Amino acid sequence: MEAPPFFVLDNTKEYWRKKNHFLFHSLCCLLFSAMVAAASSLDGTLIAEEDYQGLQAFKHALIDPRGFLRSWNDTGLGACSGAWLGIKCVKGKVIAIQLPWRGLGGHISEKIGQLTSLRKLSLHNNLIGGRIPSAVGFLLDLRGLVLFNNRFSGEVPPTVGKCLKLHSIDLSNNSLSGDIPASISNSSKLYRLNLSYNNFSGEIPAGIAKSLALTFLSVRHNALSGPIPDATAYNLQYLNLDENYFSGSIPAIPASLGQLRLLREITLNNNQLNGSIPEEIGSLLMLETLDISQNTIGGNFPASLCNLSSLIRLNLAGNFLKGRLPDSFDKLGNLSILSLKMNHLNGHLPSTIANLSNLTQLDLSNNNFIGHIPASLSQLSKLKFLNVSDNNLSGRVPALLSERFNYSSFIGNIQLCGYSSSTPCPLNPSLPPSSSPESHRRRLNTRDIILIVAGIAIAFLLLLCCVLFCFLIRKRANFGKQSKSMEGAEKAGPPAAAELDTGGDSGGKLVHFDGPFVFTADDLLCATAEIMGKSTYGTVYKATLEDGNLVAVKRLREKIAKSQKEFEAEVNVLGKIRHSNLLALRAYYLGPKGEKLLVFDFMPNGSLAAFLHARGPDTPINWPTRMSIAMGTARGLNHLHNNINIIHGNLTSSNVLLDDDHDVKIADYGLARLMTAAANSNVIATAGALGYRAPELSKLKKASTKTDVYSLGVIMLELLTGKSPGYAMNGVDLPQWVASIVNEEWTNEVFDLELMRDASGNAGDELLNTLKLALHCVDPSPTARPEVREVLRQLEEIKPDLAMAGMTGDEGGGEAGGAG
Structure with missing residues (x-):
């Protein structure tokens, strides 16, 4: 029987070489099949050739100083298996590139258009520059284009309008310029558009404002101009157009404003808008922020604004509004920030402002308000900032307000008194000179005024002489006693806590811990004080001592501290704590009537x-x-x-x-x-x-x-x-x-x-x-x-x-x- 052809060869080295080659080739095929199977198990198949080439071109166009794209170095087997950083695939097609915060530079290759199944391109917070490639128009499945915080320049390609499935576009914080392409509005699903902080010019395309899906539109800080487009987007919730050059009057869109029932924010500040605020704004019951500050808007303050019960922030500062404020302010129960400064508003301050229990900031400065500051404003427990300066207000500042806020909140009101030591109120505040019965019977002549001024000056000089005389007597009486105390302290060495006999009229007890300077109780109690703030613990003062040194003094509220023995034991422990990031307690004072003062270093930059x-x-x-x-x-x-x-x-x-x-x-x-x-x-x-x-x-x-x-x-x-x-x-x-x-x-x-x-x-x-x-x-x-x-x-x-x-x-x- 004749042997099969395979065995015709002799049993030589050539035979075994060919046989080993055959076995090795078979093993390689099996390993390759296993790798394919492993890759396919994650996304269904190997990456498509056109997608692989597109990713390679994308990589080579970028600058990758940190080596994040080193994983993109095989023949494509790892692209869809999760091995390539930032890549997601479905059935061998790339659907997402997500590489934010990677320090990438360079530019985006036009060959990105080969990734025809791409749904999301997220490259925000990098250093990528150049133009946005026109090839994005080939990405027909694109849902999200997220390129904010980069260095892109030039115009946005109109081809972006071919991406009809776009949901979100964020190109903010780049250097893009030119007109906003009208084709962006082609996508009926676009709900978010952010083009802020670029150099766009021209007008906002009308089609964008009419997009029914749009909920978020921000083009702040550009060079856009022209009128605000007619907005008929029923679902718009956020509208930010501030810091541009928009002109014309706000009533250019009165009808459409009333239709934006879901609108939550309108920001139009720092433009060139004029006219008056349309009453239709009062129908935006979901509105939470309205900022139309720094324009040239006039007319009366619209009473319809008080219908916006959801409003949290209202800023109309820097305009030409006039007239009185409505009494219906108490309807704005959620209002936290109210700024109406630098307008021409007049009349009395409505007492109903005191019903805005959530108010944290109130600025009514630089207007023409008259009358008294309502005492009920003291009830606003959350109020952290108050400014009614530079108006025509009169009378006494409510005591609780003068304690909580410093003089800068009230200056510039000539007839206002009681908010600082330099603005004392008359003894009979109910009959100020400007409104007393005598002033209505007879006007003071020049001679009367001279006599009154001279009398006041003489009285002031006599009072000053008495104060100086008492001060010198007290200093002379205490000098010997304090000198002996300080001399004894020097001989004994620097103690952890040095107790000084305050003597004199103070009758209290001052205890010093280590610090940059020493003062007496009289120095402390006679210091010039300015209220810096109040808290649950007490009131904090900025105290200027006689020698010019500054300290912060916290006067604890009455009846909130422990008994004196327990208090002293605890405060002496606190006085020894020293750390570079902890405010040092330098001294404490216990007054004869139970007063408790804590003295700290003064921090010039505040809180x-x-x-x-x-x-x-x-x-x-x-x-x-x-x-x-x-x-x-x-x-x-x-x-x-x-x-x-x-x-x-x-x-x-x-x-x-x-x-x-x-x-x-x-x-x-x-x-x-x-x-x-x-x-x-x-x-x-x-x-x-x-x-x-x-x-x-x-x-x-x-x-x-x-x-x-x-x-x-x-x-x-x-x-x-x-x-x-x-x-x-x-x-x-x-x-x-x-x-x-x-x-x-x-x-x-x-x-x-x-x-x-x-x-x-x-x-x-x-x-x-x-x-x-x-x-x-x-x-x-x-x-x-x-x-x-x-x-x-x-x-x-x-x-x-x-x-x-x-x-x-x-x-x-x-x-x-x-x-x-």
Whole structure:
């Protein structure tokens, strides 16, 4: 029998070489099939050839300094298996490219048009420049074009109008120019359009404003001009056109305004609008923000605005509004911010403003208001900012208002009195000189006026001589006693707490801790004082001593402190605490009638709350400064928790103070140890009203390290967003609002715009990582929150250059080590 052809060859090396080659080839085929199967198991098939080529061209057009695209280096097998960073596929076709915050530069290749199944292109917060490729018109399945915070320039290609399935376009914070292409409105599904912070010119295409699906439209800070288009989009909820060159009158759209029933925000400030505010705005019952400030709008204040019961923020400042304010202000029950400054409004201030219990900011300055300031305004417990300066108001400022707000809130009203030591009220305030019966019978002649002025001057000089004489007598009587006391202190060496005999008329007790200077009780009690603020604990004064030194004095409320023996034991412990991020207690005074004063270093830059929220638009706060403040606050809190075993219990941005270099000094720590239980309960309630209270405190009523971490997280969110926690967004607090925005993948809407403009290089990653940490701190579950030690560690990892700078300034805290 003849052998098969295969065995005709002899049993030689050639035979085995061919056989081994055959076996190796078969094994390779099997391995390749296995790889294909593995890749196919994730998306159904291998990546299509045209998509592979499109991705390679896309990669080569970008600059990738951090090497994020190194994973895009195989023959395409990993593209749809999850191995290629930022790529998602379905059945071998690329449906999403998501590469935000990667520091990418370069430009986008025109070959992106080969990715014909692409649904989302998200490249925000990078350094990509050049033009937006016209090839986007080939991406017929595109739903989201997210390119904000880059360096794109030139015009937006009209071909974008071919993408009829577009839901969202965000090209904000670039350098785009030219006209806004009218073709953008071709998509009947477009619900979000953000073109802010570019250089667009011309008019807004009429078709965009008429899009029935559009809910969000923002073109702020461009060079757009012409009239505001007729808006008939029934679903529009957010309209921001501020900082452009729009002209014409607002009544150009009266009919359409009344139809926008779901509109929640109208922002038209800093344009060239004139005319008057249409009454139809009063029918927008869902409206929460109306800002038409810095235009040339005239006419009377429309009474229909008082129908907007959902309104939270109303800003009509810098216009030419005239007439009286309506008495129906009390209908605006949700109003938090009201600014009508720099108009021509007149008449009396309506007392119904006092019914706006949620009001936090009220600015009526630079108008022509007359009459008294309603005493009922003192009932606005949430009011943090008040300005009625430069009007024609008269009479006495209500006492509670003059205590809560300084003189700058009331200056420029010639007939207003009682708001500072230099504006005393007459002895009979009910009969001021301008309205007394005598003044109506006979006008004073020149001789009468001269005699009156001379008499007042002589009386003032006599009074001044008496004061100076008494002062000299007191100084001479106390000099010998104080000299002996100071001499004895010098011989004994510097004690931890030096008690000075105040003697004289004060009859009290002053105890000093270490500090930059020493003063007597008389120096303290005779200091020039200016109210800086009030809290549940008491009133804080800026005190200028006779020698010109400044201190902050907290006068505790009556009947809220512990007994004198317990008080002294606790306050002597607090006086020994020293740390570079904690406000040092320098002295305390116990008065003969139970008064209790605490003396601290004076912080020239005030509180973080004022630093963030009371500054002008021309004073930005950069990211390193904000991060330094977050680290300093964490360091101070960490020292309290882990070195001296103290829970703060009332950490807010109002008691995070800033020195000359904007370094943090936490205030009000340990004050709970000086107070009664009832007083501490009130503090917890107040913290809740301001938005810093952890949710579990509503039931437990006892602060812990985790409730302090929650407050720290809120402060971090405050620094990131620039928003005050007391200002609820859409009825939810700041942590809830931030979480909802992040969950919807619109993280850029969270950050303060000042930060977004500077989010280059590593700053983008730092912002994102800090946001994640802050959300971890405000987790509703206390057990899920980190301890402050871990928060500090992560902050230092996020910004290591600031970490080293901050670790060299701590004062020794050894004395306070057992303060717990």
